[in-house]
Amino acid sequence: MPCRRLRLRACLNALLFILVVAAIAAAVGFAAHIFASRQNHYHLPPLLAGLIANIVQALVGLGATAIMILRPDGITPGATRRTRFLPGGNLADLRWARHIVSGVAIGFAGAVTLMGTIWVLGGFEITLSPESLTSRLFIALLAQIVLFGCVALTEEVVFRGYIQRQLTASFGFAGAAITTSCLFGAAHMLGGTSLWGAVEAGALGLALCAMLHRTGSLMLPIGFHAAWDWTETALFGANDSGHAASTALLRTVPSGADWLTGGTNGPEGSIICMILSVAIITAFSMKPMRPTVRLGYGGN
Numbered sequence: 541m542p543c544r545r546l547r548l549r550a551c552l553n554a555l556l557f558i559l560v561v562a563a564i565a566a567a568v569g570f571a572a573h574i575f576a577s578r579q580n581h582y583h584l585p586p587l588l589a590g591l592i593a594n595i596v597q598a599l600v601g602l603g604a605t606a607i608m609i610l611r612p613d614g615i616t617p618g619a620t621r622r623t624r625f626l627p628g629g630n631l632a633d634l635r636w637a638r639h640i641v642s643g644v645a646i647g648f649a650g651a652v653t654l655m656g657t658i659w660v661l662g663g664f665e666i667t668l669s670p671e672s673l674t675s676r677l678f679i680a681l682l683a684q685i686v687l688f689g690c691v692a693l694t695e696e697v698v699f700r701g702y703i704q705r706q707l708t709a710s711f712g713f714a715g716a717a718i719t720t721s722c723l724f725g726a727a728h729m730l731g732g733t734s735l736w737g738a739v740e741a742g743a744l745g746l747a748l749c750a751m752l753h754r755t756g757s758l759m760l761p762i763g764f765h766a767a768w769d770w771t772e773t774a775l776f777g778a779n780d781s782g783h784a785a786s787t788a789l790l791r792t793v794p795s796g797a798d799w800l801t802g803g804t805n806g807p808e809g810s811i812i813c814m815i816l817s818v819a820i821i822t823a824f825s826m827k828p829m830r831p832t833v834r835l836g837y838g839g840n
Contacts (some may be wrong), residue, residue: 554702557706558703630705665792690764733809
């Protein structure tokens with residue numbers, strides 16, 4: 541098959557993946573709406589409702605990936621297709637535990653650096669939350685570990701999993717990373733983030749792509765993403781991509797200019813976050829690539 545046809549097929553696979561994700565999400569959303577309309581006398585606590593919603597979203601992302609990779613193509617035997625699921629979604633990693641722990645450590649350190657720098661520059665007032673050191677808060681912090689783990693898994697699988705692998709076949713890794721990062725930023729804008737917040741989200745997306753390129757799998761980006769979001773929201777109580785924190789150990793109140801604090805976007809809209817994103821991209825790009833698995837192209 542000519543190279544041009546392979547590239548076109550990869551682009552069509554990426555587009556089809558987006559449509560599959562949208563279709564499954566719409567079906568799940570419709571079913572949830574029907575269920576909620578029949579249970580209007582009962583309301584779940586916000587944290588539990590968010591936890592359930594994000595677990596479902598993670599399953600949607602994994603399900604769409606499985607559909608695209610395991611679907612019959614008339615060429616590949618079923619047993620062979622099944623072995624492609626993890627590498628096809630950029631999830632295969634022989635050192636997965638090490639990479640997740642490393643990602644968590646880097647994400648935590650990065651978020652603390654972001655919040656601390658803005659605080660030192662006078663952009664934040666940070667105090668203990670009135671609910672600090674209570675059993676209710678402790679349970680909420682643990683629940684948010686699962687919640688943000690699901691958020692990270694969903695967003696990494698959807699934006700830097702199968703679609704990143706397919707677009708790499710057409711545009712190379714750098715071109716695919718720019719494309720998926722633009723989609724990542726646009727998705728944040730649809731979620732209520734401002735244009736500048738979407739640009740910042742895209743920059744963070746490029747940083748996560750640099751981690752993927754460095755290790756060959758999504759395990760380090762997933763760990764980073766989960767720890768970054770948890771630290772900002774559950775630890776510091778700051779807005780995360782325009783969404784207000786509910787329960788946190790600390791309380792963060794902006795007291796400086798929007799360019800420093802991020803305004804309604806939260807610290808991810810701060811110029812300090814952009815500087816950190818560039819630093820992360822540079823650091824991971826300068827290191828020699830030692831992928832756990834080969835970043836192959838094409839296929840299902």
